[in-house]
Every structure is written in structure tokens, then in C-alpha cells.
Amino acid sequence: MKRTNIKLILNLVLSIFLAVSMIFGFTNSVIAKKKIVLKAGDVHPMDYPTVQGMVRMGELLSDWTDGRITIQVYPSMQLGAEKEMLEQTQFGAIDLLRVSTGPLGTIVPEFNAFSLPYIFRNADHMHKVVDGPIGQELAEKAKKGGFIGIGYYDSGFRSFYNTRRPIRSMKDLKGLKFRVMGNPIFVDMVAALGASATPMAYNEVYTSLATGVIDGAENNYPSYTSSGHYEKAKYYTQDQHLSVPEILLLSNKTVEKLSKADVALIKYAASLSVPYQRELWAARAKASIEKAKAAGCEIITDIDKTPFMKAMEPVYAKHAKPLAGIIKRIQAVK
Numbered sequence: 001m002k003r004t005n006i007k008l009i010l011n012l013v014l015s016i017f018l019a020v021s022m023i024f025g026f027t028n029s030v031i032a033k034k035k036i037v038l039k040a041g042d043v044h045p046m047d048y049p050t051v052q053g054m055v056r057m058g059e060l061l062s063d064w065t066d067g068r069i070t071i072q073v074y075p076s077m078q079l080g081a082e083k084e085m086l087e088q089t090q091f092g093a094i095d096l097l098r099v100s101t102g103p104l105g106t107i108v109p110e111f112n113a114f115s116l117p118y119i120f121r122n123a124d125h126m127h128k129v130v131d132g133p134i135g136q137e138l139a140e141k142a143k144k145g146g147f148i149g150i151g152y153y154d155s156g157f158r159s160f161y162n163t164r165r166p167i168r169s170m171k172d173l174k175g176l177k178f179r180v181m182g183n184p185i186f187v188d189m190v191a192a193l194g195a196s197a198t199p200m201a202y203n204e205v206y207t208s209l210a211t212g213v214i215d216g217a218e219n220n221y222p223s224y225t226s227s228g229h230y231e232k233a234k235y236y237t238q239d240q241h242l243s244v245p246e247i248l249l250l251s252n253k254t255v256e257k258l259s260k261a262d263v264a265l266i267k268y269a270a271s272l273s274v275p276y277q278r279e280l281w282a283a284r285a286k287a288s289i290e291k292a293k294a295a296g297c298e299i300i301t302d303i304d305k306t307p308f309m310k311a312m313e314p315v316y317a318k319h320a321k322p323l324a325g326i327i328k329r330i331q332a333v334k
């Protein structure tokens with residue numbers, strides 16, 4: 001082979017080597033510096049404790065990574081109602097979703113255990129369950145629905161409110177029509193109490209109360225006030241029939257895109273946002289009661305819950321069978 005040919009081949013090999021290493025080095029540095037902006041959704045307004053929990057998560061992540069990972073929070077249903085946001089999270093259009101485990105139960109049935117009326121004895125019991133092995137197990141089970149659970153937020157207790165009359169006992173519920181979240185358990189729960197229920201998106205409730213399409217709804221104090229429902233439905237009865245926790249879901253699609261180390265950071269930030277959200281929650285619950293009272297709402301707290309609990313037997317008969325194992329374990333948590 002001629003000397004010039006050898007030189008030519010050597011030059012070619014060298015330039016290929018340089019090109020490959022340049023591309024490699026370049027993509028490596030792009031990967032290293034690539035910004036990750038997690039798109040997060042919530043139905044509540046910006047100042048609501050659940051939204052603020054995610055804001056805190058974002059601040060922590062940004063601090064730890066010098067701004068490489070941030071969270072862009074879309075509050076107030078900007079990304080849709082909970083059902084739609086769950087779907088968007090399943091196909092990765094939303095990375096992080098704060099949602100009630102109520103509608104989640106229609107996708108991952110194990111969560112229905114948390115939607116059974118009076119399943120939790122009190123807030124402490126609920127915390128022990130969601131923060132313990134049962135909560136962990138269910139958070140992982142969410143994977144089959146397209147997400148992983150990375151933290152449980154507080155949501156207090158849900159009780160009935162309506163535009164018509166004060167509810168002092170079960171018989172006062174007769175004939176009233178209530179909005180419930182999208183899960184058949186809640187429809188059956190209201191029916192078992194002698195009233196009727198219609199599932200409806202959260203943002204449709206205010207107008208439906210105003211126009212008389214429904215007589216009432218049920219929720220915790222912070223949602224009762226922040227949604228404006230208290231302006232229309234002046235009678236709130238603290239029967240505390242549900243204590244459905246909130247959950248933070250990270251899309252499986254997002255998990256697949258990120259490095260293991262980044263997923264671990266996100267999980268850690270979520271875990272630190274939990275006590276923060278719960279602190280905000282306690283303050284917000286108190287302030288919401290005051291707000292409702294100041295607006296002239298009648299808050300009925302002296303109510304005998306025993307008949308309400310008894311009335312739930314058909315709901316358990318219909319929905320509890322496939323959940324028997326989890327229910328037993330929940331009840332055994334002291």
C-alpha cells in the first residue's frame with residue numbers, strides 16, 4: 001500500500017474517532033445538564049395545602065439540584081378534572097398528580113378500602129395506616145394503574161352540606177340529592193342513608209348548588225370553603241362519614257424517562273413535603289370552620305354518628321368482599 005493511502009486511512013480513522021468522541025462527550029454533557037421540569041396537577045387553588053405541598057417539593061428539588069429539577073404546578077383544574085388528570089398521568093402528559101384516592105379506586109381497586117365509610121376511627125388511625133406497610137403496599141400497587149404513589153397528604157373528614165335544611169339526624173337526609181366523587185361506593189353510601197347521589201366533577205358543583213340541580217354535596221372544611229360551596233349550601237353537618245386520603249402519584253412514564261437517582265430524589269422530596277402539608281392542613285381546617293361560621297353557615301357538630309355507621313352495612317356487603325384482607329389489616333392497626 002502506498003504511503004499516502006496509509007496516511008489517508010489513518011486520518012480517516014482519527015477523524016471518525018474525534019467525531020464519535022465529540023458526539024459522545026456532547027450528549028453526555030447535555031444529559032448531565034438537561035433540565036427536568038415536572039408538570040404537576042391539582043384541582044385546588046394555589047394557596048390550598050395540597051398545592052403548597054407540591055410547591056415545597058419543587059423548592060427542595062430545585063435547591064438540591066441547582067435548578068436542574070423543578071416542578072411546574074398547574075392548580076385550579078387547569079389540566080382538567082380528577083378523572084381526566086388521572087388519564088393524562090397514565091400516559092405521561094402529567095408527571096406528578098395530587099389526587100384523592102376516591103376516584104383512584106376505580107383504576108386500582110385496592111384503594112377502595114380507603115373509600116369505605118367510617119373505615120378509619122380517627123385521623124391518627126388513618127395516618128398510621130397510610131404511613132405504614134398498608135399505605136406502602138398500595139402505593140406500589142398503583143403501578144399497575146400507570147403510576148407510583150410517593151406520599152399521602154391529609155384530607156380530614158368529609159361530611160354533608162346542603163342548601164335546604166340542617167341535618168340533625170339521618171331522617172333529615174331523606175329526599176335530598178347530593179353530589180359525590182366518581183366512584184360507585186359513594187353513590188351507594190348516600191343511597192344507604194336514604195338520600196340520592198349523583199357523581200359530578202368538582203368544578204360543576206358550585207353552579208349545580210346555585211341552580212338547584214343538586215341540594216348538597218359532601219367534603220372537608222377546607223374544600224367546603226375554598227370551592228365557594230359554603231356560599232350556597234349553608235348547612236354543614238359534621239357526620240364525618242369519609243376520611244379519604246390524598247395521594248401524590250408519579251407517572252410510570254416519567255419514572256421510565258428519569259435516572260434512578262433522580263426518581264429517588266423526587267421520592268425523598270415528596271416524603272419531606274408530607275409533614276409540611278399536614279401542618280398547613282391543620283391550620284387551614286381551623287380557619288375554614290371560622291370562615292364558614294363568619295359567613296353565617298350553620299355548623300352542626302352534635303350529631304350521633306352511630307345510626308350513620310349502622311346504615312353502612314349494605315355498602316360493606318356490596319363492596320367490601322374483595323377488600324376483606326386489607327380491611328382486616330386496617331382494623332388491626334392500633
Ligand code: GTR
Nearest residue numbers: 043099100181202219220223
Ligand atoms: C377534595 C379533594 C379533591 C377532590 C374533591 C372532590 O377534598 O381534595 O381531590 O376529590 O374533594 O370532592 O372532588
